[in-house]
Amino acid sequence: MLNFAFQIPTKIYFGRDEQKNIGAYLKQYNPALRKLLLHYGSDRIKRCGLFDEIAASLEAAGIAFAELGGVVPNPRVGLVYEGVELCRREGVELILAVGGGSAIDSAKAIAYGALYDGDIWEVYQKGINLGKALPVAAILTIPAAGSESSKSSVITNEALELKYGHSEEVARPVLSVVNPALFATLPRAQAAYGIADIMSHIFERYFTNTAHTDVSDELCEGVLRAVMRNAPAVVNGPGGYDAWCEIAFAGSLAHNDLLGRGREEDWACHHIEHELSAVYDIAHGAGLAVLTPFWMTYVYQRNIPMFLQFATKVMGVEMNRDAERVILEAIRRLREFFRRLGLPGTLGELGIDGSRLEEMAKKANGVAFGEEEWKQGNFVTLPWQEVLEIYRMAL
């Protein structure tokens, strides 16, 4: 096991009706709070009554708010600029995101930008460490990204076709409301994308060459099994509050760092997927569902015991001395599981052809920018040529 530091600073308020207490929870966090920015995506939160519940709770707590909607999946830096401007003009003290990972990531970028004099896009592109940001809070409406308790955020520059992440402790939400009843009306596809993203967050941590990681192995495997047990119900019906609770709890755990403590993490799939989303504007979860089984197929021979553990403990394949057969059956089951959720199995199904694969592989590893290559992944280290190979397998 590797040395590590660990903490979950975000206070999660989990369960029915908790959004109605958001004003009180924010006052508990900061009794002096007077004004926040309510940041969200579509008008869905107004049509379903959520906006009014939040507004009433804030009003009861004596907290004024500005509002900025319009966040889209793969959130854009253009709206971030607008939010930064608004925060300064209105004297906003905290950003309250209402939505999924996109709204929360966009809120984090605005939170950095509000206290930064330079161009916020450069912070994402160049990895500038700021050390300060307005506090962020969240009311989750799509469980997937885990952004409600993570320090990370990803912003897209649509003009440049670039998508970059930025992580600082100051951007981690101070508190988040997770009420699984709010997820009940999610479109089927979005629920499925969320499942793929949650599972990928665990896979990125699970596949490791670090020895002696029994506890975190068990945590990863257990949460993956719980997700797979409940995902078909929330995607294909009958859904229901309790199944959504499991997915939501798993979603927070998947990305609050606990499951990766003491082990080297991988993150190749996430990074090579970001290139797809940046160029083709596909849903992150859809890209992950396609790439993950191909990544597994490409890398499994480098660590057969790790994949045997995955096959038997996560995918429920019976052990057999023909190790490759056991592993390939596990990958087949994962692909079939994604398929049953209505997720795509190839890049072709996402409308992606081979014309820009090399360009994306070179961008993923930095060689497109004339920089020294950064190779993808730690479990298996992939030069851009191998990233390209995985893209090609997935066509």
Added chain:
Amino acid sequence: MLNFAFQIPTKIYFGRDEQKNIGAYLKQYNPALRKLLLHYGSDRIKRCGLFDEIAASLEAAGIAFAELGGVVPNPRVGLVYEGVELCRREGVELILAVGGGSAIDSAKAIAYGALYDGDIWEVYQKGINLGKALPVAAILTIPAAGSESSKSSVITNEALELKYGHSEEVARPVLSVVNPALFATLPRAQAAYGIADIMSHIFERYFTNTAHTDVSDELCEGVLRAVMRNAPAVVNGPGGYDAWCEIAFAGSLAHNDLLGRGREEDWACHHIEHELSAVYDIAHGAGLAVLTPFWMTYVYQRNIPMFLQFATKVMGVEMNRDAERVILEAIRRLREFFRRLGLPGTLGELGIDGSRLEEMAKKANGVAFGEEEWKQGNFVTLPWQEVLEIYRMAL
């Protein structure tokens, strides 16, 4: 799943040599910190060089310290009084416990007492909510109690033969160092007591009547399996750093509240064991190892499915339509597991006879004090007569 709030505010620094950074970590927590109380048990920490490492790190960070040793298992209120006095006299700003649960619990009591004008024992006996305490930090040398990241503490009044717990968020350590290399020299019996305590912390949360708790079931089961896989090595040899890492990580998770979120918890075994320790001054873990299998035997018929899940997923018993046989085999395996760690299997082995059982059962449930009875447990609610029945089974 029940509504819940969740956070792990304690920052855990886990791994080799981390105690050497304690001064820097404390300065990171509070750059203005000037003086603390170093609180510990025996002189073992001086003989093994740990004390000098800590002193050097504090000195390098410009933090002065007073010291108070002498904490014993089932920590006494007498030493707490002494510590409170010392803190006031010396202008101490933080308590740094070096030791296991006893030292950390004693530190929490001193931390409350230093800011409280009344009698600190009354706080424990009457459950007075204080809302303030000096900050507490810890360097763990015995993984067991989970006190390094919990808000709870238990103090014994040896004159009154009473042992009471008190829990407030303000007493939760702000940071803790967990270096499993420090556990390597623990006496075998103490290692075994720790294992029993860790497992009990999980059992208290695991056995529940709350429905739809897939994620936390998996977390409990996974951590229990990891503990049982590594316990024989740390108790019976060959031990080693990596096995201790698993036990230590599990010990922190077992008692930082994560594993019980969204489910009703039980806590009967812990409470009825406290009466044994208070009267007979036995090790908490030894009492738990005796009582837990008898408690299981007494209650399993009230929730057969829960115990079948335990039997098959935790104890590895193969499912069979003779449910009682499956469950009784699981309890037998647990008892055998404890036995292999050198833990006692009956109260008789702890030198406890039947003479004071009724008195302890009545104290456990409050009827000894002329109060309205508080029944033990939530998974199964036990009036004092049933607590007595379990004590008698365990003789």
